[in-house]
Amino acid sequence: MATEGAARRGCGEALAVLLSRVLLRPTIPPSFYLLAASLLLTTGCRRDEVTHFRVAKPAAAPAPAMPAAAGGPMMGGAPPGMAGDVAPPPAPDGGLTWTLPKGWSEKKAGGMRYATFTPNVAGKIDGSVVVLPGPAGGELQNVNRWRNQIGLAPIDEGGLASARTVVKTKAGALSVYDFTSDGQVKSRVIAGLLEARGSTWFVKLSGDATAVATARADFLRLMESLRLE
Amino acid sequence: MNKPFSSHFWDGLASLKLTIVCLAALMVLVIGCTLAQVSLGTWGAVELYMRRFLVWWDLPGTHLSVPVFPGGALVGLVLMFNLVVAQVRRIELSWKKAGLWIVHAGLILLFVGEFITGVYQVDTRLAVEVGQTVDFVESPRENELALTDVTDPAHDDVYGVSERLLARGGQVAIPGTPVTLTVKRFFHNAQLATRRPSDPPAQATAGVGTGITVSELPPATGDDEVNRTTALIEPVAGGRSYGTWLVSNVLGAPQAFTHEGRTYKLELRPRRWYLPYSVTLKQFRHDVYAGTDIPKNFSSLVQLKDPARNEDREVLIYMNQPLRYDGKAFYQASFGKGDTLSVLQVVENPGWLLPYIACILVGLGLIVHFAIGLRRMVNRRRVAALEATT
Numbered sequence: 001m002a003t004e005g006a007a008r009r010g011c012g013e014a015l016a017v018l019l020s021r022v023l024l025r026p027t028i029p030p031s032f033y034l035l036a037a038s039l040l041l042t043t044g045c046r047r048d049e050v051t052h053f054r055v056a057k058p059a060a061a062p063a064p065a066m067p068a069a070a071g072g073p074m075m076g077g078a079p080p081g082m083a084g085d086v087a088p089p090p091a092p093d094g095g096l097t098w099t100l101p102k103g104w105s106e107k108k109a110g111g112m113r114y115a116t117f118t119p120n121v122a123g124k125i126d127g128s129v130v131v132l133p134g135p136a137g138g139e140l141q142n143v144n145r146w147r148n149q150i151g152l153a154p155i156d157e158g159g160l161a162s163a164r165t166v167v168k169t170k171a172g173a174l175s176v177y178d179f180t181s182d183g184q185v186k187s188r189v190i191a192g193l194l195e196a197r198g199s200t201w202f203v204k205l206s207g208d209a210t211a212v213a214t215a216r217a218d219f220l221r222l223m224e225s226l227r228l229e
Numbered sequence: 230m231n232k233p234f235s236s237h238f239w240d241g242l243a244s245l246k247l248t249i250v251c252l253a254a255l256m257v258l259v260i261g262c263t264l265a266q267v268s269l270g271t272w273g274a275v276e277l278y279m280r281r282f283l284v285w286w287d288l289p290g291t292h293l294s295v296p297v298f299p300g301g302a303l304v305g306l307v308l309m310f311n312l313v314v315a316q317v318r319r320i321e322l323s324w325k326k327a328g329l330w331i332v333h334a335g336l337i338l339l340f341v342g343e344f345i346t347g348v349y350q351v352d353t354r355l356a357v358e359v360g361q362t363v364d365f366v367e368s369p370r371e372n373e374l375a376l377t378d379v380t381d382p383a384h385d386d387v388y389g390v391s392e393r394l395l396a397r398g399g400q401v402a403i404p405g406t407p408v409t410l411t412v413k414r415f416f417h418n419a420q421l422a423t424r425r426p427s428d429p430p431a432q433a434t435a436g437v438g439t440g441i442t443v444s445e446l447p448p449a450t451g452d453d454e455v456n457r458t459t460a461l462i463e464p465v466a467g468g469r470s471y472g473t474w475l476v477s478n479v480l481g482a483p484q485a486f487t488h489e490g491r492t493y494k495l496e497l498r499p500r501r502w503y504l505p506y507s508v509t510l511k512q513f514r515h516d517v518y519a520g521t522d523i524p525k526n527f528s529s530l531v532q533l534k535d536p537a538r539n540e541d542r543e544v545l546i547y548m549n550q551p552l553r554y555d556g557k558a559f560y561q562a563s564f565g566k567g568d569t570l571s572v573l574q575v576v577e578n579p580g581w582l583l584p585y586i587a588c589i590l591v592g593l594g595l596i597v598h599f600a601i602g603l604r605r606m607v608n609r610r611r612v613a614a615l616e617a618t619t
Contacts, residue, residue, distance in 0.1 A: 050404060051373075051389040053503040055364070057382070114423070132437050137484065151358040151569075182360050185567025208567065 096129065096171060096201050099225035101218035114201075119218065123211030127219070128204050136200040139193065143177055146189050149206070150181035167220070170227035172196050176220075180209050188212040192223050201226075243314040251308040258284075258301050270450040272370060280347060282306075302347070309340040325605075328598025335590030342583030350578040353502065355559065357510040357531075359569045364507040366557075366575045368500035372458045372478050375501070376403055376410070377494040379485070389501060395460050408493060411463040413473055418446040419459040421477060431475075432461050436484040436495075438475020458497060464488075506535035506555065511543070513571045515564060527561050529571040546573065 103120030279301030562574035
């Protein structure tokens with residue numbers, strides 16, 4: 001539950017004063033101006049404000065934001081461009097490489113990602129490699145971000161340790177997490193992160209739980225093959 | 230003797246010619262707005278042609294804009310004044326004209342209703358997955374910079390700076406905190422990409438933005454397109470700068486800084502309003518006609534909890550049967566994630582009843598006017614028949 005406060009800028013008042021100066025005529029009753037001024041005061045800059053809410057810490061992750069793209073009535077499927085789905089990669093000093101499983105396709109440096117790969121399985125599925133400078137917000141925050149994307153509640157440091165599996169690669173130790181959502185149709189995310197040369201690399205496979213499960217073995221082999229150029 | 234200026238003014242404002250001019254201008258606006266939807270999208274065209282007092286045109290090759298036509302707001306306002314003044318000055322106050330008075334009152338109420346809708350209506354969305362509890366709604370079109378003080382273990386203080394404030398640039402003081410945000414750049418839409426070694430230095434000096442280049446894009450216009458709203462923000466607290474941060478609604482990475490033991494999270498996201506109550510999605514149904522994929526019914530069974538009003542009940546929301554609560558209407562609007570995510574359109578419009586009342590008044594006025602005319606005609610015929618017989 002939340003409480004609200006708002007700090008509004010006074011352009012409604014300024015407009016009211018301006019109007020009264022321009023329009024003020026003795027033939028028009030003062031009540032007209034009172035009405036106009038009150039309308040302006042309450043409407044003029046209602047949306048240009050700094051809002052404040054005090055909210056309890058969420059017990060469960062909030063629902064993902066729906067972008068305008070989901071505006072059509074009753075459109076099936078997840079909306080495209082969901083906020084928080086991708087993160088921007090900086091230019092690393094040396095790139096990460098891997099061995100692509102048989103039948104998978106790959107596209108490097110597409111838009112925001114360092115690489116995108118598509119497993120050869122049926123169903124909604126997406127693989128990505130993203131690199132960020134430094135710790136990129138930390139392991140816990142990023143793991144909770146992945147959990148949030150499939151509607152799971154955040155975990156604490158204790159939960160993080162028990163959920164983590166370490167995969168040894170030539171690029172360093174990769175911390176791997178595997179989460180499956182609740183609900184009638186389940187989503188799943190398998191993601192790993194490793195720090196190398198001052199950057200954090202994220203390797204992620206997400207989509208329908210059945211599709212991800214089918215591609216899991218190949219994806220684990222891909223993660224094991226990670227190496228730095 | 231010459232009439233005074235004020236008399237000319239009121240005559241002009243009440244004239245039928247002005248009504249015709251306004252109606253013609255509205256027709257031009259409707260045609261222009263319809264054609265503009267091709268390039269601007271529905272909302273962009275409505276904003277440009279209908280919601281503004283003047284329609285502006287950007288002079289090619291310059292940064293100048295000139296007004297070229299009255300906007301829908303101005304035409305509507307003039308039309309309303311025209312109607313009110315004509316009513317007061319021209320239509321006699323008598324029972325004979327009662328029908329016309331009621332019709333005009335209905336039309337005026339229709340204009341007032343549109344004004345209230347335009348100014349006060351807030352359209353938001355509530356996206357909730359099965360089993361989740363959500364206590365906020367979000368704007369489908371507007372973003373905000375959320376500065377969240379996450380220090381307290383029990384609660385967060387969330388400060389939302391509207392996209393409009395960010396677009397103005399300059400400094401924004403965050404009330405109740407020592408933080409002032411300086412908006413260094415604002416992009417309604419931008420392309421973010423990996424910074425290559427050959428690229429110029431990043432404009433951000435802190436956070437994930439140090440590795441990203443930003444190029445401005447024209448605002449998205451299609452209904453199915455999303456602006457990648459981006460800004461460069463410099464938080465300053467206690468006279469100390471915490472660097473320049475890149476924030477964008479397509480950045481998923483968490484970013485935060487700490488000032489005097491308090492940690493502030495920075496995030497650009499859809500504009501959010503928290504509710505004093507919560508909605509839990511218990512079940513979402515997507516029924517189809519047997520043997521086909523044709524949708525038959527969409528419905529969300531939700532649990533509404535409002536401790537302040539001792540409200541704790543189940544509500545079934547389905548097509549054209551919204552939940553009306555606390556001045557808001559929650560309509561079933563969309564779904565996703567394999568039928569586990571329900572999206573409710575949340576409409577808050579204090580004037581939602583006015584168009585209904587206006588239509589009733591206009592209908593009633595026409596009936597009254599017709600009845601009065603009929604009665605007068607019957608009386609005339611009766612008198613004529615009487616005169617013919619005597």
